[in-house]
Amino acid sequence: MSSSSSSAPPRALKIGIIGFGPFAQFLVETMLKQGHSIRATSRSDYSEQCARLGIPFIRDMHEFLQSDNEVILLCTSILSLSEVVKSIPFQCLKQPTLFADVLSVKEYPRDVLQQALPPDSDLLCTHPMFGPESGKNGWKGLTFMYEKVRIRNEAICSSFLQIFSSEGCRMLEMTCEEHDKLAARSQFLTHTIGRVLAEMHIEPTPIDTKGFEKLFQVKESTVKDSFDLFSGLFTHNRFARQQLKNFEIAFENVKQKLLNRMNE
Amino acid sequence: MSSSSSSAPPRALKIGIIGFGPFAQFLVETMLKQGHSIRATSRSDYSEQCARLGIPFIRDMHEFLQSDNEVILLCTSILSLSEVVKSIPFQCLKQPTLFADVLSVKEYPRDVLQQALPPDSDLLCTHPMFGPESGKNGWKGLTFMYEKVRIRNEAICSSFLQIFSSEGCRMLEMTCEEHDKLAARSQFLTHTIGRVLAEMHIEPTPIDTKGFEKLFQVKESTVKDSFDLFSGLFTHNRFARQQLKNFEIAFENVKQKLLNRMNE
Ligand SMILES: NC(=O)c1ccc[n+]([C@@H]2O[C@H](COP(=O)([O-])OP(=O)(O)OC[C@H]3O[C@@H](n4cnc5c(N)ncnc54)[C@H](OP(=O)(O)O)[C@@H]3O)[C@@H](O)[C@H]2O)c1
Numbered sequence: 001m002s003s004s005s006s007s008a009p010p011r012a013l014k015i016g017i018i019g020f021g022p023f024a025q026f027l028v029e030t031m032l033k034q035g036h037s038i039r040a041t042s043r044s045d046y047s048e049q050c051a052r053l054g055i056p057f058i059r060d061m062h063e064f065l066q067s068d069n070e071v072i073l074l075c076t077s078i079l080s081l082s083e084v085v086k087s088i089p090f091q092c093l094k095q096p097t098l099f100a101d102v103l104s105v106k107e108y109p110r111d112v113l114q115q116a117l118p119p120d121s122d123l124l125c126t127h128p129m130f131g132p133e134s135g136k137n138g139w140k141g142l143t144f145m146y147e148k149v150r151i152r153n154e155a156i157c158s159s160f161l162q163i164f165s166s167e168g169c170r171m172l173e174m175t176c177e178e179h180d181k182l183a184a185r186s187q188f189l190t191h192t193i194g195r196v197l198a199e200m201h202i203e204p205t206p207i208d209t210k211g212f213e214k215l216f217q218v219k220e221s222t223v224k225d226s227f228d229l230f231s232g233l234f235t236h237n238r239f240a241r242q243q244l245k246n247f248e249i250a251f252e253n254v255k256q257k258l259l260n261r262m263n264e
Numbered sequence: 265m266s267s268s269s270s271s272a273p274p275r276a277l278k279i280g281i282i283g284f285g286p287f288a289q290f291l292v293e294t295m296l297k298q299g300h301s302i303r304a305t306s307r308s309d310y311s312e313q314c315a316r317l318g319i320p321f322i323r324d325m326h327e328f329l330q331s332d333n334e335v336i337l338l339c340t341s342i343l344s345l346s347e348v349v350k351s352i353p354f355q356c357l358k359q360p361t362l363f364a365d366v367l368s369v370k371e372y373p374r375d376v377l378q379q380a381l382p383p384d385s386d387l388l389c390t391h392p393m394f395g396p397e398s399g400k401n402g403w404k405g406l407t408f409m410y411e412k413v414r415i416r417n418e419a420i421c422s423s424f425l426q427i428f429s430s431e432g433c434r435m436l437e438m439t440c441e442e443h444d445k446l447a448a449r450s451q452f453l454t455h456t457i458g459r460v461l462a463e464m465h466i467e468p469t470p471i472d473t474k475g476f477e478k479l480f481q482v483k484e485s486t487v488k489d490s491f492d493l494f495s496g497l498f499t500h501n502r503f504a505r506q507q508l509k510n511f512e513i514a515f516e517n518v519k520q521k522l523l524n525r526m527n528e
């Protein structure tokens with residue numbers, strides 16, 4: 001699709017954000033720079049932060065839905081998605097709307113939203129494979145995964161994708177299922193190891209090897225994300241449990257090899 | 265000590281190397297560049313490799329010991345050290361000699377060598393905290409740990425240390441005990457995680473996060489070292505076993521937190 005080429009500047013969109021936590025705030029910075037019109041709602045009160053950014057914070061969900069959004073972007077935690085979606089009074093929507101989400105698991109929001117959305121709303125499931133830490137110096141070369149689950153208004157969808165492609169993201173179209181399989185083996189495993197290292201309270205030593213420095217960085221960036229996020233990666237990705245088992249089995253094998261070798 | 269300052273070029277030493285495996289070959293490259301005179305012996309036959317480097321490979325241990333070495337550098341595997349030391353006919357030494365080792369554990373070679381060396385030999389225990397991978401673009405800024413266990417000939421010892429300081433290594437004097445405590449928490453833990461990841465056959469995915477890329481690098485560089493090396497880190501560092509336990513406990517805690525959260 002030529003309209004989503006990475007060089008074209010994205011057309012200004014009216015984007016409503018549900019869930020104004022750390023990741024939403026990180027995304028909004030770039031969206032505002034690009035000239036989009038943003039408004040936000042969230043469980044907690046972010047009116048001060050929004051005032052500082054010069055965007056409206058709309059506490060009331062009815063009012064938020066009626067505020068003429070072309071895109072509604074779900075940035076809530078994985079664990080709260082179902083509850084948050086239940087609380088959305090979809091009948092207040094004034095027009096067919098593109099719903100998009102950025103949850104770090106993908107089959108789950110796809111299913112929840114396909115069930116809950118009005119039939120005339122579009123659905124784009126996405127996962128930016130980066131965060132406030134890895135994306136702090138720009139998004140160039142960072143991966144943006146998406147699946148067009150149900151798109152009729154291609155123009156709006158493509159303008160939304162251009163938010164990321166125009167920053168140089170590597171755009172990767174992939175099914176939600178394929179995403180969850182791969183993410184369990186990579187991202188979930190990484191968070192698990194990061195949490196184990198945090199649990200061990202690892203700290204730099206004067207004799208760190210390059211390898212240990214990398215593990216320390218993994219630990220540091222893992223614990224910057226909420227435990228809810230980690231927990232969501234496990235609870236709502238059906239492939240995660242097997243990875244946890246695989247890790248346990250692999251550890252047991254390595255331990256046995258060490259003990260066998262020692263007793264040789 | 266001004267004689268070990270990092271700018272002075274090291275004086276040419278006659279260095280005999282016992283154990284001509286991957287790490288010794290890596291070290292020798294730099295030693296030859298610096299103009300030292302090297303000869304080697306090993307369990308396996310390295311006469312071809314040595315011929316290519318223009319250095320003598322002396323198969324016979326008696327002949328090797330009589331070949332006028334100022335420094336004898338032990339580069340054998342941790343697991344074979346005691347056997348190798350037992351096979352050294354120390355009575356063949358023609359002069360008081362500096363023995364140095366580069367084993368990745370430190371209390372163990374200190375103890376073995378203190379017991380075995382002739383009383384007039386000096387002993388320097390060292391651990392270059394880098395290898396063929398992390399040191400492939402030079403040694404600048406990489407850490408070199410050492411303990412002067414028993415040094416009378418300060419000049420030779422200091423010339424030997426200059427091999428590393430003159431390349432820009434961060435020289436760190438530390439007891440063997442302190443080294444082993446810290447290395448169990450950093451290097452051994454890193455190798456353990458690298459081996460577990462290898463056991464799981466982790467591979468890059470199209471949606472790798474920066475964190476996962478780091479884990480993959482850790483796995484790649486861990487498996488480049490021999491299993492003997494990893495095994496030695498465990499068997500001959502008395503602090504390693506506790507770290508393995510800590511890792512297991514921390515994993516169990518993280519797993520329990522995930523399961524508890526899921527059942528909330
Ligand atoms: N952080 C990253 O690097 C990253 C990268 C890619 C994707 N993501 C995804 O982006 C989303 C947001 O991530 P995050 O890092 O900001 O942290 P998070 O802890 O995953 O989510 C925080 C957000 O969830 C909302 N929330 C939590 N519990 C709630 C509840 N019971 N009811 C209503 N809202 C609730 C919070 O609202 P309040 O703040 O109003 O309380 C906040 O907006 C997640 O789905 C995550 O998987 C994150």
Ligand SMILES: NC(=O)c1ccc[n+]([C@@H]2O[C@H](COP(=O)([O-])OP(=O)(O)OC[C@H]3O[C@@H](n4cnc5c(N)ncnc54)[C@H](OP(=O)(O)O)[C@@H]3O)[C@@H](O)[C@H]2O)c1
Nearest residue numbers: 283284285286287306307308340341342344367368395490
């Ligand atoms: N690789 C690194 O990055 C690194 C960094 C710092 C320190 N070190 C230390 O450097 C030493 C050498 O390491 P490496 O990486 O070369 O691999 P390694 O597997 O730890 O040791 C290989 C060396 O041990 C010798 N060896 C093994 N078993 C033996 C036996 N039964 N009898 C006699 N010799 C035996 C081998 O001799 P042959 O080849 O002749 O069979 C070879 O010279 C180790 O103590 C290691 O801890 C390694």
